Amino acid sequence: MSIDVSDLKNFQVIDHPLVQHKITMLRDVSTGTNQFRALVSEIAMLMAYEAFRDMPLEDIEVRTPIETCMSPVISGRKVAIVPILRAGLGMVDGILTLIPSARVGHIGLYRDPETHEPHEYYCKLPDPISERPIVVVDPMLATGGSAVDAINMIKEHGGKNIKFMCIIAAPEGVRKLCESHPDVMVYAGHLDRELNSIKYICPGLGDAGDRIFGTK
Ligand code: PRP
Ligand code: URA
Numbered sequence: 001m002s003i004d005v006s007d008l009k010n011f012q013v014i015d016h017p018l019v020q021h022k023i024t025m026l027r028d029v030s031t032g033t034n035q036f037r038a039l040v041s042e043i044a045m046l047m048a049y050e051a052f053r054d055m056p057l058e059d060i061e062v063r064t065p066i067e068t069c070m071s072p073v074i075s076g077r078k079v080a081i082v083p084i085l086r087a088g089l090g091m092v093d094g095i096l097t098l099i100p101s102a103r104v105g106h107i108g109l110y111r112d113p114e115t116h117e118p119h120e121y122y123c124k125l126p127d128p129i130s131e132r133p134i135v136v137v138d139p140m141l142a143t144g145g146s147a148v149d150a151i152n153m154i155k156e157h158g159g160k161n162i163k164f165m166c167i168i169a170a171p172e173g174v175r176k177l178c179e180s181h182p183d184v185m186v187y188a189g190h191l192d193r194e195l196n197s198i199k200y201i202c203p204g205l206g207d208a209g210d211r212i213f214g215t216k
Contacts, residue, residue, distance in 0.1 A: 002194045003171035008178040011186045014050045019043055019189045023167065027205045033214040037090060040139060040212060043167055043189055044094035051135065051165055051187045052079075052099070077132045080105055080159075084138040084150050085122065087208040091137040091165070103132070107150045111142075116199040118146040123153050130158035139208040141169040141188065142201050144176030151181050167208075168192055170201045 005011055025031055026039045058075035061068060081096070082105040083089045096102055108122030126132065136150055147164055154162060162184045164177065169188035172195050177186055192201045200206070210216040 003175055005171050005174045005178070005191065008174065008186075010178050010182055010184060011174055011188070013188050013191055014047045015190070016046060016050065019046050022046075023190050026167070027203065029206070031211075033211065036211045040090040040167065040208075041094035041097075044091035044137065044165070045097050046094075047165055047167075047187060047189055048095045048098050048135070051163055051185075052133075055133070078103055078126075080126045080129060080132045080134045082107055082125065082134055082136045082150070082154065084109055084136065084146055087140060087212055088136075088138040090139060090208070090212040091167075095135065095137070105129070105134075107136075107153060109146045109149060111146060111199075116143055116145065118149045120149065120153065123157070125154065125157050125159070128158070129154065130160060132159075132161065134159050134162045136162060136164045137166070138164075139167040139212075140201060140204070141166040141173040141177065141186075142195060143170075143199050144173030144180070147173065147177045148180045151177075151184060163187065168201055168204055170195045170204075 022039050022043050056075045057072040059070040060073050062071045079099050079102040081092055081102050083092050085108040103126035105125035109118045109120055141147055164184055165187045167189040169191050194202055196202050
């Protein structure tokens with residue numbers, strides 16, 4: 001039986017019909033690399049539209065062809081998008097389409113195939129990270145180990161205002177991430193049933209990194 005996550009206040013499924021439709025196409029085993037990449041990017045853009053609805057605004061003066069008025073623009077430091085390598089890279093372009101001025105950091109983590117524990121191999125974040133809104137992206141939230149470690153690393157570097165966005169989440173990973181980082185809002189495109197014995201998400205979509213980069 002799958003784990004209940006309905007009590008978690010910092011978890012939201014972005015279940016827009018366009019997101020749901022594109023996730024179905026993503027799951028399909030017959031979807032090839034080209035289309036898979038395009039879908040990941042489109043879903044990331046649609047999800048970011050919703051996840052960033054709390055962006056701060058400030059009024060500036062603008063002269064229209066008719067008159068001058070005050071009108072809002074996004075304020076504050078530029079957003080940092082931080083993909084977890086490799087698969088998170090597939091979500092960056094879609095978000096940059098919406099927020100072209102965003103900075104991009106990178107965190108390198110891989111899951112050990114035997115223990116399923118994450119191992120860190122790279123971390124480079126935009127400076128200063130402490131004042132920026134940060135969105136950590138990875139298509140898959142399985143056990144939650146990679147996401148928890150990535151956010152630990154960002155916090156060690158001073159990051160404070162952090163969101164996490166994934167396309168498919170397992171209840172196990174959602175609970176672990178939300179409880180480890182209650183200050184981080186976690187967004188998923190779909191909450192799947194469970195993890196299997198080798199910690200893959202069911203029904204899931206297989207190995208996101210391999211499907212994005214065509215490595216299998
Ligand atoms: C996948 C996925 C996540 C991680 C999720 O990456 O992209 O980063 O597994 O699993 P977890 O929630 O159990 O930590 P993987 O380690 O396979 O590396 P890759 O992106 O290089 O393929
Ligand atoms: N990583 C993936 O790419 N897929 C899964 O189902 C679990 C972890």
